[in-house]
Amino acid sequence: MGWVAVAVGGALGSLFRYGLSLLANQPGLPLGTWLANVLGSFLIGLLSVWGKEKGILSPELYLLFATGVMGGFTTFSTFSLEVVSFWGDGQIFRGMIYVLVSLVIGLLSCAAGIWLARQFQ
Known part of the structure; x- marks a missing residue:
């Protein structure tokens, strides 16, 4: 039943x-993306407490x-929850490393995808 819930929510x-x-x-100006990330981060915080x-x-x-729903709406919400959870557990350094690595690797992956796609134009 969990698979169905995730699929429908996604x-x-x-x-x-x-x-x-x-x-x-x-x-x-990707305002929709920014709003989805901010709203998704807020909502997953609520959901984690309620659930x-x-x-x-x-x-x-x-x-x-x-x-x-949050996975389909934005994966940034999950990232935010994970970082705040590290902080809440007193793992500030681990949370900051996670932020840094996620951003750097994510940006590099995006750049690599753009580069690769442009090679096949």
Whole structure:
């Protein structure tokens, strides 16, 4: 049942992100993406407390919303939760290393993908 929850949530999250991008993006300014990342980070924080700490959400609903919807809406929300969790556990240095490595590798991967795609024009 968890697979179904994640799949349905992922489809919904992707549609929400696409709709937000259509409404908010401006030429040269990915406002929809920024909003999705900020909103997704906020929402996954709420969901983690409601689902993991307080048990308000069943495991299936947590998978639907936190993994599915937020995963489809933005993966930045999961990244944010992981970093804040490191900090909350007193692992400030580990959290900062995770941020640095994630950003550097993510940017380099994006650049590598752009470079590779341009090789086949």
